[in-house]
Amino acid sequence: MFLAPYGVAVVLLIALPALLNFGYAFTDHTGLTRDPQFVGLANLRRLLADDFFLDSLEASLFHVAVSVPLRLLAAVGLGLLLAAPRPGGRWFRTAVYLPTVIPDVALAVLFLWVLNPLYGPLNQLLGLVGHPGFTWLAEPTTARVGVILMLLFPIGEGFIVVLAARRMLDGRLYEAAALEGCGPFGQLRRLTLPLLAPVLVLLVVRDTILTLQVNFVPAYVLTDGRPANATQYLPVYIFDHAFEFSGFAYGALITIVLMAISAVIITAQLLTVRRWRVLR
Amino acid sequence: MISRLIGRFVVPALFAALFAAPLWFMAVGSLRPVGLPPPRTLEIFPPDPTVAAYTRLPELMPLFRYLANSALVVALAVPLTVVVASLTGFGLRLLASSARRRVTIGLLVVLLVPVTAVWATRFELFRLAGVVDTYIPLLAPAMLAGSPFLVLLYAWSFGGVPNTQLEAARLEGARWIAIWRRVALPQVRPATLAVAVLAFTFHWANFIDPLLYLHSGDRYTYALGLQFLRLLNPTDWPLLMAGCVIATAPCVLVFLLAQRILLNDNPLVALRSGGRR
Amino acid sequence: MRVGVAPGQIRLESLSKSYGRVTALDGVDLEVRAGELITLVGPSGSGKSTILRLIAGLDRPDAGRVLVDGKDVGRVPPHRRAIAMVFQDYALYPHLTVRDNLLFGLRVRRVPRAEADRQARAAAERLEIADLLDRYPDQMSGGQRQRVALARALVRDPSVYLLDEPLASLDAQLRFATRTDLLAMHQELRTTMVHVTHDQAEAMTLGDRVVVLDRGRVRQVGPPQEVYDEPADVFVAGFLGSPPMNLVVGGGVLGDAPGLTLGVRPEDLALDPEGPIEVTVEAMETLGSEAILLTRARASTRDPAAAAAAAAAGAGVRLTVRTGPRHGVRPGDRLRLRPDPARIHRFDTETGRRR
């Protein structure tokens, strides 16, 4: 009963539009007219011959492969580092969370500034240690790094989850381990990480989805696919097709591919995890 | 002792500073005089700070109208988000654990649907409902409780209300909705505050929905307005940063209210405690 | 106060309930007389709480019926049954003061304000918590909370009280006092009360009759002393009494009885230099007012199975003896015991039933 409003909203606002969208994938819908014709697998054939799609796929996969572990590392590392109660601890945590509340557009604009090769604080910081810096958004690799760097900051939700999960662990276990001769590092390796494993898996899955699909606005504003399509992530590519190049149906097809890829990656993650037997 | 101090304070402080740095640069950048070439060396604080950028903003766009619109949207959407999230979280809480796991997986699947997949097709729905160019489409994310995270936050918090209390209330003749409102909600006020804050930042920053579903320029929200600034005179970094500061400041202020709970030494206890006080 | 037939008679007819694959209740028949204080006792998971929940209407039975005062209440929602329940953790609303806790049910049932206040005050006074009305639950001790929970039940003026382990979270001293209060309250109200505990000592002290449950089935119903003195089967014999009854398969040192299991309670074994059973004291627990001796006898049985088992375990039969304190016995001493022949219990080894 309580789930009803939400359920209705999900059906109306997500399931139904998504289904419609899937339907469009096999038409010639451009988004501009309202009489899409069924064209079967023509879009699929086009996709298979599309070099730009491959670039885009590569960009996305690279991004996920680097960004998810880094974001996780940051969220978990900081979560664990700052979990222990200490005077002023809340303010440290607040500082870590704050970038998460910056609106996407503002974050991207801010990073346009941070990554500015001559005036940007990042290169200036590098200058302090004698490094000439990079033209961040001009080189394919550094542009990707720049986007990853930007997305390393809004990790607040994962951070909070780790904080909370860490606090839920029984302090007794740590005392028991200490009595058995286990130092801080051993406690991290033998207690904290294994015990947090279910939460970490959840975070990885969530972050994978998010990274693949939703961190769209900042990447879009920061680089818009440049340079040389190095940051033409799948959502950006979908957006361009669906909304700029009148390729609505084609965009819909890539959307399906994106969902499939997400599902495959997540399944792979879960299978790996099962092999490690961290979840019973 | 020293190493303990480093471990406990210096390292965390370094990370905190790292994460606070972007905001600092944003604020500092907005205080530079308009039109001045940017500095080529690291500048922790501008030599002669000025608020000129802020005073120029209202000249360039209907700043206060946009802000008022944003405020209106937030004022509508945040309560709705809280209601939906708490109802759903409560519903989730009442489910047996196996059903709960299934619904949680369902939430993840919902996350799996790319946003791009629903933008245009949702429009059709809104047109059928006749609500295009009203604020109702902007409330759609609120109907979805902002994000599954908020639902789970509530489910988590309600987990602290023992079954027996709910049953006691039922025996005393309370309907479920009354139990939700009079027994469960008052016990998770901190969670409500936290959800409200997160919902605030979400709706305040929402950029795509207003772009797609609002037509009238005088209904635009501030997130859209910020876009117009991006096209302005590119030497106007201070102006752009001032725009960002205005976009960010309400979120930061509101968040500072909630950090007491969300970032408490013991967030779970903080979320669940506080029936009163 | 009430005229005619006192209400509050409950009948459970072949009640069954499963949660998923777990069978919580498996055909329970039980009759609770109006005005009776009956105690359900059994190990954890034996279905005690489930019975209360079915009576209260919080869950529905898979099979069987619940009759209150002769009427099937299967379709009556919980709040329409004149039943109040006190939960193990009291289930006080932590965000409300004691007063508002008492008023909660009245408010949701839209009882007029003045009337509601009057009733709440009356209940509070009867349980001597009138001076706590403005406190919050976490500002009170366990015993006080307990009384608030009772007062809240009282406000409903129900014809049946269901008490789910109301004393479990109190410490020993408080438990003793609250037990007394509960008894006094029942003696005064004379309303039907169904009381649940998993503590066998408590089961013996509260209630006119005790119902022993095991894995969803009723094993025995009767007055406590009767159940103690004449347990219906091995389970009841082993469950009630602390330390539990000594049970010897095949009779052994208690006298040969092939196919039977003989039992004797620790207090029915007397130290007697002339006694027939020779034992070695292995350990000893002094409880102030009494002592428990843990002894081991040499198994002298003709039941081959029992003998084999004893031999396999590499040890004789263990016998627990309850005796007075200050008797000068030390671990390692050899003693002789004499069982009270009138108090030897005989059970069928196969079925476990009393013979």
Next chain:
Amino acid sequence: MRVGVAPGQIRLESLSKSYGRVTALDGVDLEVRAGELITLVGPSGSGKSTILRLIAGLDRPDAGRVLVDGKDVGRVPPHRRAIAMVFQDYALYPHLTVRDNLLFGLRVRRVPRAEADRQARAAAERLEIADLLDRYPDQMSGGQRQRVALARALVRDPSVYLLDEPLASLDAQLRFATRTDLLAMHQELRTTMVHVTHDQAEAMTLGDRVVVLDRGRVRQVGPPQEVYDEPADVFVAGFLGSPPMNLVVGGGVLGDAPGLTLGVRPEDLALDPEGPIEVTVEAMETLGSEAILLTRARASTRDPAAAAAAAAAGAGVRLTVRTGPRHGVRPGDRLRLRPDPARIHRFDTETGRRR
């Protein structure tokens, strides 16, 4: 096994510890002999766990010293003290099997694999959990977990065991059995054990000596029976024994004693038609092997304060009587009681100390 002076002697010297504004310990002096099983008992919050934590090195004292085998261990970190601790909630690692739980400490200390396996298996066998080695903690019953926790402590082969309410979360039957196991284990190992409980019955049954704590202070130390028979003050008298000792300020029906409080245990009041105290039975609890009578006597005292108090309460002195079962008494009956004059305890009403 060990040669020379057995290790495991512990000395606490005026140990104090505060948490924020809460004083958990307030100048505790205590000597635990090597090989002794000593029990700390006291109400909740009296500082029992704190003492264990200070001995283990999990917390640091604010003042005072902890000496193990004569050496101040103030600067020795927990894992360097040869101390094993069993926590009330067992603190088993939930993500590890029983085997890995047992191996945890050995792995950390880099004991060679084969040797580690051998030790773990030995400990498991000694506690009869060898067949549970592949289970996870949440797949076991409370008693089994308890034994795993003990086995884990055993693997360390420490010179001191600290047991923090190891039996608290077990139900009565299991508790009895585990208590027996613990005793047997101590008798076999003869290693120093410090055992904590808040249950006075348990305190009486386990341990060579018992230490009664109240609000961070030691009230009495001694063998259980001695503490029971000669409580050092009113607190100890009231704390040990269930039901607790009857205490009458000013002596009252127990015989006039101005300025003193007289006490008599329920089992030292005999039913005697000739007895000097006339009482009315208010309620009765039958426990199978015994019965408790709750009676009320008319206060006949010359101590004006006590008389006034009794009058104000509108009632006479309550006396609890422990007697055998099956005596045919009913509530409302009038009886006469005779206290055992040799067992009347005398306390100073002002200081509470024994006189």
Next chain:
Amino acid sequence: DDRTEGASGITVVLFGDAEEIAGYRTMVEAFEAATPDVDVTLSPVATQDELMAKLTTSFAGGTPPDVFLLNYRRYGQFAAQGAIEPAQSYLDGSEALDEGDFSPRALDAFRFDGKALTCMPQNLSSLVVYYNADLFAKAGVPVPKAGWTWDNFLVTAKALTGDGRYGVGVEPSVPRIAPFVWSNGGELVDDPNRPTRLTLTGQPATRKAVDWFLDLQLVHKVVPPDAEEQSESSEARFLRGTLGMYLNSRVAVPTLRTIKDFGWDVAPLPVAPGGAPASILHSDAYCMSAGRPNHTDAWRFIEFAMGPKGQGILAESGRTVPSRLDVARSDAFLKPSLPPRSAQVYLDADPHLRATPRTATWSRVERETDALLEELFYGRVEREKGLRELEEKIRPLFAEPPR
């Protein structure tokens, strides 16, 4: 409120920065004052990307705006779908407007099938050279004048470069490189009407122009290098007085008018040696969505916007070169109180204006080409290889999507 469905209101979607939008707003207010029975909902967005997103969602959702402003390089995909109500018949039947009032070059760009007019172009901008007169004086080089050549341009640029300053600011993109190609007699694509591939390397004339353009950066280094451009756009540089010449269309003028510290003016593009003058059309047009119930009111709005009054208002903002010739030739445009003085330059370019192809896929082609040109221009890839790969990569994009 039935503005989206009813007969009394129309929705107009426009793009532009804050100042441009302010100009449109003034015009809409004037229209509403003149036509009280039509209520206009002005729906501005910032970038053309956002415009496209907004248009696509509203078209797909079935409620497109009545009128929208669209660049000619993007209208092809709309026209190809029949999503635009062709303007020709309305213009023919109009009493207020006459086809002859407007620049034929601008109109031609919006004849999708080559004959009938699809949208009404509101402006007629062209690529020109803005120059910092003070820097020229300081460097002692003559100010550019009509008919100057690539060589003059390069010499000037070199003279202006140095001391932290650069001679030329230009972004590497199709619309910037095209006029040079055309001036040299080359073509960007194989067939301007039905293009199937780029011809940057194939034709010598084209190749020479491309090389000359790339050399500005790669050889002569008169254009700010990568990091400099990334840090500070050419426009910002010009505003700051550290850039000699800046290539852009009329769109830059409102911003350049904020310059207070030095004099600046505008000049035509240089001509290829032996070539002809050429420039590229920049034009945005008002389009009407097909299938809307209210074309009459929509057309009335366009009539007003394209009339002397509407064009005048926008001309005053400085942002546009009016497509309406009478307004363009009026003093309102030619003799404003504000720079640039030589506004005639924009009009003189009119006869030489050319447009890029207007096919359904052109905007995509242009966008991907721009991205790759940028790589070449800043020397991130080797020239020969880069050009060849560029052509190959772009080639499939010309194909129409499956129908």
